[in-house]
Amino acid sequence: MGIKQLFSIIKEEAPDAIKEGEIKAQFGRKVAIDASMSIYSFLIAVRSDGQQLMNESGETTSHLMGMFYRTLRIVDNGIKPLYVFDGAPPKLKSGELARRYQRKQEATEGLEEAKETGTAEDVEKFSRRTVRVTKEHNAECQRLLKLMGVPYLIAPTEAEAQCAVLARAGKVYAAASEDMDTLCFNTPILLRHLTFSEQRKEPIQEIHLDKVLEGLNMDRKQFVDLCILLGCDYLDPVPKVGPHTALKLIREHGSLEKIVEFIESDKKGKYTLPDDWPFADARDLFFQPDVRTAEDPLCDFKWEKPDIEGLVQFLVTEKGFSEERVRSGATRLEKNLKSSQQSRLEGFFKPVPKTEAEQKAHKRKLEEKNEEAKKKRKEDKKEKAKAKAKPRGAN
Secondary structure (H helix, E strand, C coil), rough: CCCHHHHHHHHHHHHHHHHEEEEHHHHHEEHHHHHHHHHHHHHHHHHECEEECEEECEEEEEHHHHHHHHHHHHHCCCCCCEECCCCCHHHHHHHHHHHHHHHHHHHHHHHHHHHHCCCCCHHHHHHHHHHCCHHHHHHHHHHHHHHHHHCCCCCCCCCHHHHHHHHHHHCCEEEEECCCCHCCCCCCEEEEECCCCCCHHHEEEEEEEEHHHHCCCCHHHHHHHHHHCCCCCCCCCCCCCCCCCCHHHHHHHHCCHHHHHHHCCCCCCCCCCCCCCHHHHHHHHHCCCCCCCCCCHCCCCCCCCCCCCHHHHHHHCCCCCHHHHHHHHHHHHHHHCCCCCCCCHHHHHCCCCCCCCCCCHHHHHHHHHHHHHHHHHHHHHHHHHHHHHCCCCCC
C-alpha cells in the first residue's frame, strides 16, 4: 500500500526533491528493485482481453512475460538491476495483510457476480482486485532471473528496507519501487516507474530524500512520524486526519508522542485514536528493520552470462513463449550485460558521511527553523484575530 498521499505532499512542499526524466538518463547505474511490487504490477498490466496471459496448459505467464521483457528494457538502457524479494512480513503488518485478504475475497465474489450480470468494465475492475503474488510466482521469477544472469536477493522481511540498505552503502545508486514507504527506510534515492512498460510513456521519477527533508523542514524522525500519521501498512489511520491535517499536526507538535498527548487531552474531541495504535512500534520498524547488512556475503552480488538454452527450455518448452523472441532477447541481454559500460562522473566520487557533530548541527538548524516557523504562525494568527476584532470603519 505504501504511504497515502505522500507523493502529493512532496510535490507541493518539496518540488525540488523530484526529478523526472527518461529511462536512458539512468545509464551506467546499478539499481535495487522491489521484486514483489514489480511482479504485482506485471500481473495487473501484462494482460490480453482483460485477463492475465496464460499458456496452453492454463498456467499464468504474465509475471514471467513482464519480468523477462521489462528487465531486458532496463538492461538495454545500460542499467544493471538487482531484484530484492520480500521475506516474512513483520508481525505488526498482519492486520493490513488480513484486510487485503478480505478485500480480495470480496473482489472475488464481485467478479463472479460481474461475470453473470455485469459489464466488461465491471469484470475487468474486479479481476484486477483479485490479483495476488503467490510463492509460485516468486519462485518462477527467481528461476527466470538466475537463467538471465541477473542477481536477486531474498530479504529477511521487507524488500524496500533491504533495497534502502544497499543504496545507503553505495552498492546500488537507488532503490526502485512504487511504494513511497521506501523513503521511510532511509533510502537516499527512490526511483519510481522503472519497471513500467515503454508504451505507458511514464517518465522515471527520481526522489531525493535529503531534499524532501529540506523542503518539508523536518528531520528524519519527524518525516517518519508524518508518514505514520498519513497511513502506513502497519497501523490503522486516524479518522478525519488527511494529508494537510497530518502535516499541520506534525509542524505544530513536532512528534507523534505530543500529537497523541494533544488528541487525548483535547476536550473538543475532534480526533479519535484507534483503540490499538502502537505508533512507536511502527516507527521502530522503519528505523530498525530486519535486514541483511551490506557486508553480508549474500549482498555481494554480480551479473552473470545468461543461460540461453536454459531460457529456451524454461520459457519456450515449458511456458510456451516464442523461441525466436526469447533467443533474440537473450542475445541482447548477453551483449548488454558483458559490454563495458561507460562510467558516470558520479562514480568517481564517494559521498563523505557527515560527522556526528555535523549531524547534530544540522538537527539544531532544523529545530531552529521549526521554532521560527511556529512563532511566525502564532504571530499571523494574532494579527488575523486583531483584524477580525477591529470595528468596521476604524482606521
